[in-house]
Amino acid sequence: MVSDVDGSRYCGLGTKQGGQNLKHIRKRSLFVALLLAIGAAFIVAPIRAYLLPQQPSAQPGTLEWYAQLAQSQGLSEYHFSDGISEYPAPSLDVAISNSNVAVVQIVAAKSYAVEGDSIVTWSKFKILESWRQVGACSPCLSSGLVPPADMLPLNSDEILVLRGGGSLAVNGVMLKSDVYDFPQFSFAHNYVLFFQRDPSQPQVGLLWLGGNGVLPIVSVNQLATVDILDTTGTTQQYNPFTDELQNRYGNSLDQMRASFTGSPPPTPTPTPCHPGLAVIRSCQQRGGGWDYESCQCSYY
Secondary structure, eight states, X not given: OOOHHHHHHHHHHHHHHHHHHHHHHHHXXXXXXXXXHHHHHHHHHHXXXXXXXXXXXXXXXXXXXXXXXXXXXXXXXXXXXXXXXXXXXXXXXXXXXXXXXXXXXXXXXXXXXXXTTXXXXXXXXXXXXXXXXXXXXXXXXXXXXXXXXXXXXOOTTEEEEEEEOXXXXXXXXXXXXXXXXXXXXXXTSOXXXXXXXXXXXXXXXXXXXXXXXXXXXXXSSBBOOOOOBOTTSSSBOOOHHHHHHHHHHTTBHHHHHHHHHOOOOOOOOOOOOOOOHHHHHHHHHTTOEEETTTTEXXXX
């Protein structure tokens, strides 16, 4: 027989062990619940991510893709190459006989996206002097692009010119499409242009010679040629067409004008030859040497 004292003692022991077991069970329950919660999070998160709208990755080579590439690198401006275009390189006489030739002034220029993967620039020119006019070129291929409405209407003495490349803001990034063999026009000076008229849009000028048919007027009477670079954008390519222009007209606007209009150029006042460093360097890069007596690039 167990006494009350002994019974109380055993009951006391039993109560203490029972509390420890209860605490152990509670700890195990909390641990299991924690594991279940973590597992549920790993299961629900992918499902939630799948159900939420995803930001699609742009197709490589598109303007949006270039913008995303720039943003991933923390850039606000991004340059990419528009490639090299091939243009005919006829003799100077053939080029003249098939071209309108005019002195022009750029009055507006704006770049546009085409098919989401390229940039083109429309430039509006005012014709200051028309040296030669030919009809619309019926065998020429039209660009197929309609002039943008915000560049119209045109006056009778204006033309629109389309060329590849340009600058355009896309998703907060300024994208610049570089065309190394045909630099962008500048508002800093006027030009002598060789162009044909689009057969379906006569007020659209086709620069069928590319950069060869673009002669910047860098001073009152001095012509320059467009530097046509290779795909690296650093090395100037040999250009026999511009050499023929230089040999015939001596980079003189007056001499070139006289050959088209028949008006004799004014008698030049003898002045020392002081070509700029850029002109001499351009001559040397084309394999020539600067002749100070004739003040022009010579080839030996």
